[in-house]
Amino acid sequence: MANDKVKHIVVLMMENRSFDHMLGALRAKNPKIAGLTGNESNPDTNGTLVKVQASAQFQGQLENDPDHHFPGVDLQVFGGAQGEGRVANMQGFVKSYFTQANDVNRSHAIMNYFTPDQLPVLTELAMEFAVFNGWFSSIPGPTICNRAFAHYGTSFGQVGMDIFYLLDPILSIYERMVNAGRTSKIYYYDQQSSTMEVVNLLKNEPQVFATFDQFLADCKSGSLPQYSFVEPCYNDHPGDDGGQILASDQHPDHDIREGERFIATVFNAIRTNPDLWQSTALLIVYDEHGGLYDHVVPPSCTPDGYVAQPADTGTGMPFAFDRLGIRVPAILVSPWIQRGTVVPGAEDPAQGRIFEHASIPATVTGQFLPNFDQNNKRTVREKGAATFLDLLTDQMRPDDDCIVFNL
Amino acid sequence: MPARIVPVPKTPRESYNPDRRASSLLRAQILHLYEALKWHVAEAQALMAINPRRLRTEREVSEYARRVSRVLHPHAAKRQGK
Numbered sequence: 001m002a003n004d005k006v007k008h009i010v011v012l013m014m015e016n017r018s019f020d021h022m023l024g025a026l027r028a029k030n031p032k033i034a035g036l037t038g039n040e041s042n043p044d045t046n047g048t049l050v051k052v053q054a055s056a057q058f059q060g061q062l063e064n065d066p067d068h069h070f071p072g073v074d075l076q077v078f079g080g081a082q083g084e085g086r087v088a089n090m091q092g093f094v095k096s097y098f099t100q101a102n103d104v105n106r107s108h109a110i111m112n113y114f115t116p117d118q119l120p121v122l123t124e125l126a127m128e129f130a131v132f133n134g135w136f137s138s139i140p141g142p143t144i145c146n147r148a149f150a151h152y153g154t155s156f157g158q159v160g161m162d163i164f165y166l167l168d169p170i171l172s173i174y175e176r177m178v179n180a181g182r183t184s185k186i187y188y189y190d191q192q193s194s195t196m197e198v199v200n201l202l203k204n205e206p207q208v209f210a211t212f213d214q215f216l217a218d219c220k221s222g223s224l225p226q227y228s229f230v231e232p233c234y235n236d237h238p239g240d241d242g243g244q245i246l247a248s249d250q251h252p253d254h255d256i257r258e259g260e261r262f263i264a265t266v267f268n269a270i271r272t273n274p275d276l277w278q279s280t281a282l283l284i285v286y287d288e289h290g291g292l293y294d295h296v297v298p299p300s301c302t303p304d305g306y307v308a309q310p311a312d313t314g315t316g317m318p319f320a321f322d323r324l325g326i327r328v329p330a331i332l333v334s335p336w337i338q339r340g341t342v343v344p345g346a347e348d349p350a351q352g353r354i355f356e357h358a359s360i361p362a363t364v365t366g367q368f369l370p371n372f373d374q375n376n377k378r379t380v381r382e383k384g385a386a387t388f389l390d391l392l393t394d395q396m397r398p399d400d401d402c403i404v405f406n407l
Numbered sequence: 408m409p410a411r412i413v414p415v416p417k418t419p420r421e422s423y424n425p426d427r428r429a430s431s432l433l434r435a436q437i438l439h440l441y442e443a444l445k446w447h448v449a450e451a452q453a454l455m456a457i458n459p460r461r462l463r464t465e466r467e468v469s470e471y472a473r474r475v476s477r478v479l480h481p482h483a484a485k486r487q488g489k
Contacts, residue, residue, distance in 0.1 A: 015432070059422055065430050124413050143432050144439075161435035163442045196436055206477075235433060236425040244423040251430060255422035264415045399410060406414045 002367050003389040005336055005396075007279040009364055012230045012266050013150060014259060015143065015251035016068065016290025019135075019327040023126055024113045024295075025054060032342040033126070034133040040295045042094040042111060044104055050094050052293065056112040062252035064100040066110055066291025070159045071314040072096050073140040073326065076291065077298065082316075093293040111293050114256070121260040121405060122329065125267065125284065127340060128403055130332040130391050134345020135355040136298055137288040137325030146288045146325065147196055149357035150229070153382025157306035157321075159313055166200055171377050173227065173361040174201065174208040182368050183225035184208055187215040189233040190245070196231060219269035219276060227364045232262050252290060264405035267333065271404055278396060281389060282333040283360070289326035298324040299346055299354055304381035321381070324356050335402055336392035343391065358385040451478055 020036050027035030041049040067073075079091035098107035116123040138149035144162075145155035151172045158164050177184035188195040189212045195201075201208065210218075212231075218224045232249040239245045247254035248262035263284055270280050301324050308319040327345075344352045362385040365372050372378075454475055462468050 069431075120413060121415055144435060161431065163439055194436065194440060196432075196439075234436070235429070236423050236427065238425065244420065246418055246423055251432060253427070255418050257416055257418040258422065261415055261418060264413075402410055403413050404410045406412045 002370060003392060005279065005392060006281050006334075006367060006389055008224050008226055008228065008276065008281070009367060009389075010224070010228045010230060010266070010270065010280060010282045011150070011360055012232070012263065012282065012284045013147065014232060014263070014284070014286045014329075015234075015249035016288060016292075017250055017286050017329065018289035018292040018294040019296070019329050020052070020294045021056065021113050021289075021292040022119060022122060022286075022329045023131065024052070025115050026123065026126060026131070029116065029127065030340065030342065032133075032344075033131060034296065034345055034347045036113060036295065040111075040293075042091050042293065044094045044107055045098045046104060050108045050111050052111045052113055053108075054113055054115050055109075056114045056118070058118070058257050059253055059255040061109050061112065064097075064106070065252055067096050067100060068142050068288055068291040069161075069314070070139075070141040070308075070312075070319070072099070072291060073289075074313075074315050077140060077326070088297045090293075090295055090297060093291070096291065110291065113293075119256070119260060121264045121267075122284075122331070124403055124405075125263070125331045125333055126329075129334065129337045129339070130341035130343055132330040132332070132343045132345065132355055132388075133347060134296075134299075134327070134343070134352055135285060135330030135359075136327050137286075138357040139288075139321070140298065140323065140325040141288070143196060143287050146357060150287075150360045151197060151201070152379075153358040153361045153385070154304045154306065154379040157308055159308045159319055164200075169377055170379060172201060172205070173364050174205055174229075176361075176365060176369055176372055176377070177225075177227055178205070178208065180369055180372070182227070184227040185210050185215075185218075185225045186229045186231065187212050188231045189248070192237040192245070193231070193233045193235060193247075196234070197229070215266075216269050219273055222273060222275055224276060224280070226368050230266055232259060250286075261407060264407055268405050268407065270333075271402070274399070277402075278335055280334065281392065283330065283388070284333065285330040285357070285360075286328040287357070289328055294327045296327045296346055298326055300324075301354070301356065302381050302384045304358075304379040324354070330355065332388055332391055334392055335397045335399075336395070337397075338393055338395070339397070339401075341391065343388075353386050355386050355388065358382040359387060363387040363389055447478060450474065454478065 024036035026033045075092040097110040145158045148155040246258040248258045250259035
């Protein structure tokens with residue numbers, strides 16, 4: 001059922017960081033947050049146990065991009081075990097990172113996590129609004145297929161970065177919105193950064209794209225679409241005025257602080273327009289874990305009807321899209337959310353709720369497209385995905401009870 | 408009482424490194440862009456093969472204009488017929 005308080009949903013999808021890496025330390029501030037105890041460990045290739053450490057650096061520690069392709073994530077989740085009956089144990093992260101640089105000492109960096117004072121923006125938002133203990137990437141694999149779940153509720157059988165073409169009548173959330181006379185935009189940062197949501201959308205629905213400057217202008221003028229998807233800057237490049245534009249996506253090895261500033265900029269753009277602030281739900285979520293350690297075993301899930309063949313998975317085994325990827329940070333922001341809300345996940349078998357990127361089109365469709373043909377144009381996976389607008393309460397927090405960032 | 412203001416640190420200028428080796432993500436992105444561009448090139452070539460002087464009806468002219476405009480100005484909004 002639609003939530004009448006919400007006129008806009010904004011999704012900001014960042015890149016390649018796990019829940020424990022970014023938010024794991026918050027367990028010490030709020031025990032309900034399913035972060036780190038400090039005793040979690042992984043063996044390295046010498047068999048030495050490597051504990052998690054609060055030693056993550058803003059930049060320079062992950063110059064060798066941690067493996068987050070399907071076989072690499074399989075090693076991280078199953079610790080190298082093969083065959084039927086193997087059990088996920090989250091013990092293969094250090095071994096996996098060793099494969100990137102063949103350096104035992106460097107491989108330990110995959111267990112590092114940030115302290116709250118290093119990430120003031122993400123920390124404040126997690127503590128002030130709602131943090132999800134159980135939001136998982138949709139596939140134990142890389143960016144493109146995971147982002148596809150945010151747009152289509154499926155990756156059409158892909159588990160990698162390949163270009164894919166739509167053979168099925170499953171519409172993107174943007175096409176659903178436009179076809180129904182609703183408004184929707186993908187805001188990419190600028191032309192040099194461009195978009196990750198390419199071939200199909202760029203070819204077939206170019207009118208749904210705009211740049212981040214337009215997002216800021218639309219927030220200011222009160223003309224934001226009903227559904228907006230915001231992309232950070234994906235690379236360092238010169239600006240048109242010759243200045244420096246830094247990547248803000250937080251993909252290793254981009255400086256984490258620039259991503260913090262980008263998140264704060266998106267938040268402030270909504271926060272400083274009073275009408276927009278009280279009518280918008282902002283979801284900040286990461287596309288996948290980027291090869292970085294998380295201690296929670298990904299749960300099983302409803303298959304989406306596709307099967308990736310062994311040649312595509314690279315593991316020698318097919319994948320039926322029946323298991324989620326690794327847990328990622330996700331925070332829902334709205335003045336209708338009470339301070340310190342923690343959405344329980346897999347750690348709470350009775351009350352826990354599992355979210356993944358198919359939850360995004362499921363929520364947007366449920367909110368704005370109540371008459372959408374659910375039988376033919378959505379996957380079973382999306383139809384069964386948990387939605388998140390019920391986290392908004394009937395009590396709006398007063399303006400002076402909600403933070404503003406000083407950039 | 409005014410809203411609490413949270414300071415956000417600036418990113419140091421020395422973090423900027425456009426000569427950093429592009430990640431597998433960025434290299435995949437440009438392949439996707441290349442693939443999308445192929446469609447535009449193919450569509451432009453198909454349109455160049457049409458002699459516009461031979462178009463006679465408003466239906467033919469409007470369809471030609473639609474396809475050319477889509478290449479030249481892809482952000483134009485769709486309009487519904489009456």
